[in-house]
Amino acid sequence: MADVKKIATRESYGNALKELGAEHEDLVVLDADLANATKTNTFQKAFPDRHFDCGIAEANMMDVAAGLSTMGLVPFASTFAMFAAGRAFEQVRNTIGYPHLNVKIGATHGGITVGEDGASHQCCEDFALMRVIPGMTVLCPADDVEARQMVRAAYEMEGPVYMRFGRAATPVFHDESYRFVIGKGEVVAEGSDVAVVATGVEVPEAMEAAKLLAAEGISVRVVNMATIKPLDEALVIESAKKCGRIVTVEEHEIFGGLGEAVCGVLAEKLPTPVKRLGLHDVFGHSGTAGELLHEFGLDGAGIAAGIREFLGK
Amino acid sequence: MTDREKKDLQLAAVRVREGILTATHGAKCGHPGGSLSAADVFTYLYFREMRIDPKNPRWSDRDRFVLSKGHTAPGLYSVLANRGFFPTEDLPTLRHLGSYLQGHPNMSTVPGVDMSTGSLGQGLSAAAGMAKGAKVLGKDVNVYALCGDGEIAEGQIWEAAMFAAHYKLDNLCVIVDVNGLQIDGPTAQVMNSAPLDEKFAAFGCDVVWAYGHDFDALEAAFACFHANHGSGKPTAILLKTLKGKGVSYMEGQVGWHGKAPNDEEYARGMAELAAARAALEEV
Numbered sequence: 110m111a112d113v114k115k116i117a118t119r120e121s122y123g124n125a126l127k128e129l130g131a132e133h134e135d136l137v138v139l140d141a142d143l144a145n146a147t148k149t150n151t152f153q154k155a156f157p158d159r160h161f162d163c164g165i166a167e168a169n170m171m172d173v174a175a176g177l178s179t180m181g182l183v184p185f186a187s188t189f190a191m192f193a194a195g196r197a198f199e200q201v202r203n204t205i206g207y208p209h210l211n212v213k214i215g216a217t218h219g220g221i222t223v224g225e226d227g228a229s230h231q232c233c234e235d236f237a238l239m240r241v242i243p244g245m246t247v248l249c250p251a252d253d254v255e256a257r258q259m260v261r262a263a264y265e266m267e268g269p270v271y272m273r274f275g276r277a278a279t280p281v282f283h284d285e286s287y288r289f290v291i292g293k294g295e296v297v298a299e300g301s302d303v304a305v306v307a308t309g310v311e312v313p314e315a316m317e318a319a320k321l322l323a324a325e326g327i328s329v330r331v332v333n334m335a336t337i338k339p340l341d342e343a344l345v346i347e348s349a350k351k352c353g354r355i356v357t358v359e360e361h362e363i364f365g366g367l368g369e370a371v372c373g374v375l376a377e378k379l380p381t382p383v384k385r386l387g388l389h390d391v392f393g394h395s396g397t398a399g400e401l402l403h404e405f406g407l408d409g410a411g412i413a414a415g416i417r418e419f420l421g422k
Numbered sequence: 423m424t425d426r427e428k429k430d431l432q433l434a435a436v437r438v439r440e441g442i443l444t445a446t447h448g449a450k451c452g453h454p455g456g457s458l459s460a461a462d463v464f465t466y467l468y469f470r471e472m473r474i475d476p477k478n479p480r481w482s483d484r485d486r487f488v489l490s491k492g493h494t495a496p497g498l499y500s501v502l503a504n505r506g507f508f509p510t511e512d513l514p515t516l517r518h519l520g521s522y523l524q525g526h527p528n529m530s531t532v533p534g535v536d537m538s539t540g541s542l543g544q545g546l547s548a549a550a551g552m553a554k555g556a557k558v559l560g561k562d563v564n565v566y567a568l569c570g571d572g573e574i575a576e577g578q579i580w581e582a583a584m585f586a587a588h589y590k591l592d593n594l595c596v597i598v599d600v601n602g603l604q605i606d607g608p609t610a611q612v613m614n615s616a617p618l619d620e621k622f623a624a625f626g627c628d629v630v631w632a633y634g635h636d637f638d639a640l641e642a643a644f645a646c647f648h649a650n651h652g653s654g655k656p657t658a659i660l661l662k663t664l665k666g667k668g669v670s671y672m673e674g675q676v677g678w679h680g681k682a683p684n685d686e687e688y689a690r691g692m693a694e695l696a697a698a699r700a701a702l703e704e705v
Contacts, residue, residue: 137558161554161589169547169581176551179529179537180559181482184551199541200578204548208529208538 115278119217121256122274123148129264130156139174141167141188147217149187167192171200178210190216190273194235205269206242213263219273220360222310222398231393237365239271240338247337249273251312254283262291277398280313294341300330304348307358308334308367315358317409337367342374349381356384356416363387384419423641431637435465436699439668441500441513447688448514455678457497459601459663464501466640476506479533486536486552490545491570492526499523507534543576550586553594568597572604575613587626590654595647601665603676622658634661
């Protein structure tokens with residue numbers, strides 16, 4: 110995909126905030142000394158009076174956002190996924206989730222594609238942590254086009270939303286006519302032997318795997334599941350009926366993330382063999398994003414290998 | 423404050439204390455000690471200080487109150503009920519299955535509760551967010567947060583204090599109920615927070631000490647908060663109080679932090695409060 114335009118979804122987040130900020134005066138942005146990394150500095154330059162740097166104090170930032178929301182503002186609280194979902198978990202659970210406040214959490218640097226910073230900053234647990242909070246919407250875009258629409262959709266809905274964005278530049282495969290809808294997955298490649306349900310940066314990797322396998326006569330459906338919660342159960346069931354086997358792919362521990370969400374639906378409604386690709390009870394480590402995707406079997410070639418093994422081919 | 427106004431506040435505070443006993447007795451659990459130590463400041467805030475409308479609890483220009491020490495919900499519920507936000511008859515349903523009076527304040531179910539709290543250390547941050555929001559929106563809204571002197575061991579309190587001073591939230595008033603006792607014992611022994619005044623001053627607040635059971639002292643302390651408007655400084659009011667104040671057998675007793683009165687203790691406490699009310703009415 111060397112000739113494809115690549116943009117990190119954190120860039121999309123910053124650009125979308127700026128665009129929305131021009132339309133909505135009630136939109137405010139908080140950051141925790143990472144505005145240059147989360148890209149909220151794009152918004153900050155345009156609307157300095159509506160960007161509040163909270164310093165390196167994520168717990169306080171989340172509860173400040175809760176307070177701001179009760180005044181009728183729509184805060185986007187931004188930091189790395191590790192600190193948004195991890196450090197500030199209980200603030201998000203008790204002071205945003207429990208009162209179901211209209212706070213949007215923009216968590217960048219999700220997953221192993223954080224790269225060189227290593228395991229301390231590679232959050233592979235955030236889907237699990239955020240999914241279990243009652244009423245929390247959990248989103249993860251696959252490319253720039255989807256990410257920008259996601260920020261708008263999050264603004265337009267009432268209630269708490271967690272959005273995971275990536276650090277690494279990844280292929281833009283949607284065109285501007287694409288319309289993201291919260292709670293709806295998208296079939297990005299049709300196939301009938303196996304359905305891959307992927308999210309985030311794993312969607313273009315799964316599309317690559319589908320191309321590799323097509324050459325071997327294996328027909329792969331690829332589903333972009335940008336909404337982790339509420340899950341598009343109908344699309345999961347339809348994919349299981351059509352293909353008979355499901356592979357899930359995510360830059361996340363295999364515990365508690367998209368894979369287990371899919372398994373939960375299928376176990377109750379249509380028992381179907383599933384293989385979960387992700388991190389298998391291990392932490393990441395330093396390396397480039399590409400090296401790490403390869404090492405953990407989460408690049409196109411690795412996903413293709415996982416599918417072959419699953420299909421016994 | 424006229425003598426008549428002061429007596430009305432004192433009578434209201436007795437009713438608030440009666441409600442605390444009634445609620446915790448009805449619940450057979452809950453936290454009377456820290457509710458009683460804060461009963462006078464609850465009364466002062468809701469009967470004199472804050473711009474609120476019990477008929478319109480969600481009025482957008484109202485002053486806000488955040489009970490950061492959320493376990494003293496019986497005190498907040500009692501003052502809200504006595505102020506007319508909901509019937510005092512509902513207080514004994516505290517903590518019961520199906521009651522809107524949850525064990526810790528729930529803004530989604532209780533009229534007049536501005537923020538859900540209970541997990542210590544978080545309320546001051548939420549209050550700071552409200553104060554910042556009021557500034558952003560150009561609203562003349564004051565925000566009050568009540569913390570415990572045990573609670574302030576939570577590091578987030580100091581993150582919030584730093585934020586409040588940095589953003590010049592002179593519309594924010596943090597109140598600390600310094601009753602000196604927490605669940606495990608005297609605060610000085612469990613985790614010494616002294617000197618509180620120097621700590622809040624170092625974090626950029628204007629600090630005022632007051633005796634928390636004297637309405638003249640409370641009026642003077644909140645006058646300092648109003649005087650600080652325009653200064654860019656948040657105000658910290660440190661209230662010297664007595665845990666369990668107003669019910670003799672609970673006063674200064676750490677054991678009454680989180681225990682409800684039984685039938686006999688409830689009757690004794692209510693009799694003491696009735697006597698206090700009668701004494702006030704005689705004068």
